[in-house]
Amino acid sequence: MSAILPPTERVWWKEPLDRVELLWIVIALVWCLIMFFMMPYWHVYGQQNLANEAYKTSPEAFAKKADEVIAKYKVREEGPQKIPVVKPPAGSDVYLVARLWSWQPILELEAGKSYRIHLMSMDWLHGFSLQPENINIEVHPGYDHVLTVTPTAPGKFSIICNEYCGINHHTMISPLYVVK
Amino acid sequence: MAVNRNFRTCPTTGLVFHEPAEKLMRWNAVVAVVALLIGGVLAIGVLLTRWQAVHLLQADLFYQFLTAHGLNMLVFWIIFFEMAILYFASSTLLRCRLATPGMAWVGFWLMVVGALLNNYAVLRGDSSVMFTSYAPMGAHPTFYAGLILFAVGALIACFVFFGTLVIAKAERTYHGSVPLVTFGAITAAIIAVFTIATGAIILIPTLLWSLGLIEHIDSLMYRTIWWGFGHSSQQINVAAHVSVWYAGAAVVFGAKPMSEKVSRTAFLLYIFFLQLASAHHLLADPGLTSNWKIFNTSYAMYLAVLASMVHGLTVPGSIEVAQRQKGFNNGLFEWLRKAPWGNAPFVAVFISIVGFGFLGGISGVMMGTEQLNLIIHNTLYVPGHFHATVVIGTTLAFMGLTYFLIPVLFRRKVAFGNMATWQAYIFGISMSGFSVFMMGAGTLGAPRRHWDISFAGNPFGYEFPATAWLMIALMGIFGVGALVGGAMYLAITVYSVFLGEKIQTPDFATVSAKRGMAPAPQPVAVGATGHGAGVGAWGMVAPGTFVLALVFLTSFVLYYFVNWKYLSTVWPLR
């Protein structure tokens, strides 16, 4: 008689469906398929897809590469901690180091040019959150994640950490400059 | 040891309670409410800190409160309550004695000790790692040990539940198939077993690591397996609260499932396609391919989404049919207008269905879409989403069930007149506002689990758009409303259970196995069986629900493509 009693018809699996249910199942299934195809579609025609390129590496090796880039392309220092600002040439490999609780180096990129940005953490998980664009990527220790990004317009952006990483999590922020 | 065969029958509902099962249900429900109380007190601190205009707690306390809030709410409140539901769906609905009550108590006490130990770890102050406890950030060993004990206890309870099903079959306490609600509970219990197994695979090594016995835990491996546990456990909640929806429709309206076949198949989809859907927590992670992500989220998740969309239609649909058969058969929506809007369990279940579908369901699919996740991951959108699923969906449904259980299980009148109904409205509506504004702030980039989005005193500050601040303030205001609603629930339940007016009913009496058998089913007259015969319109028994479902679909489709549009405006990324 009701959902808290055994079904009245013993062979309930042979009961016919009402039109409401049948129609709805078909509609919902079609919609689920559309949603499925949107993802591969965007890989082919969309511009925003997260890179599959990632390498296992050690914090030391990653930090070394980052230092090389800083040495080569440093243009100035910023903030009380004198964080280096680098202006790498378009198309080059740039290393962004996440550690408790800072991002290094500060990047200065050119609008309309593409860069291969390597993201990795030296210790715990961190969250790369580029504001106000609102692009959010998980940053792991031991996984060098290579993103090819193309800033669209000049301006001052911020990278904040949005994966909880301990007591000073909310202080982990860095500017990112995009110039003409 | 002699088997306890004491049963009592509730005179108003006809439900049958086995003495040990009743005691277990009561204790599990009471402990659940205690956890809700603790989580609720912590929510005050968390909310009033995130509401930047108030910014109540210091950073360390905030992260500590947040860790404890997540655990007490998501794990302890919900799972203790679910244990009560498992015993109800097996022993009570099948009119059967509970298998091995002794073991059930062992499970219960393990859960209690585990919950206490875990809370102790967080209280120490060195385990503010959030409920996800992502390695390599480590907590005190008691943090993991507590969770493991709790999980073992819950596993025992699941086996007591399965044992009860076996006894019911053997002693023939019911005929034919188990009721739909029991079927839903079986789904939940099966998912629970493999959820707990996954939890063991990840938590045991992590415990050993925290003790220094294992050298290294890989962060990606941890997140991948942890979410096999964390996501599946949410599916337990969905299976449980969907069962509560069906139970609500049954007790308030006497509604019969539109089709047993459809509803049961939908439950089965949950079992088949859930574990894999946990991939949607890893969409922003390196080291996993897009193929893996797309396959695991869509093949798996969308079939689970399909299942929820089906339940979302069939529960209100069955209510519509029941109402139309009672004579509210005019137009599309008379059945809904004439629904019992002053009945607390109904209001709670109704808001739970609507909120879960429109707010929790749609937002969940957004986050679970590979590319869309990029503009959502780890923002406030995420807690906004799950306060809609696990609070409006699960918690509110359980609140509605409580108002049904107080007279039936505790044999007390629900206190304070129709305050219970008001509670359901206030909590449901405030929580909806709270979730929506949280999601709004997330869309504008505000991060989750963050003590200070003003970055005060930081040489590199960032100023969020003014709209984000407005959203946070509205979140704070609606959050306070939700706290008031939560406090009303606690006041009503605690007062009713301990001080409420007693209801005199026939007490326990021994029932022999033979007398406990279900009567042979009466052959049903042909013609009268046709479900919903002679009601509805357009050749549909529930046209009103169908229209509502189309409204839902339209909002879903629009919002989905709005998000793609928004994604297309951010920096190109390969």
Ligand code: HEM
């Ligand atoms: C009474 C009303 C409630 C209010 C006002 C409230 C408020 C909040 C707030 C402000 C956060 C912080 C979000 C962040 O900073 O990331 C939060 C987190 C959370 N809440 Fe609630 N909450 C309530 C009830 C619940 C309930 C009933 C549940 C579960 C059933 C729940 C589960 C969670 C979880 C799992 C988190 C995430 C913790 C984390 O990120 O580790 N909340 N809540």
Ligand SMILES: [Cu+2]
């Ligand atoms: Cu960080």
Ligand SMILES: [Cu+2]
């Ligand atoms: Cu952080």
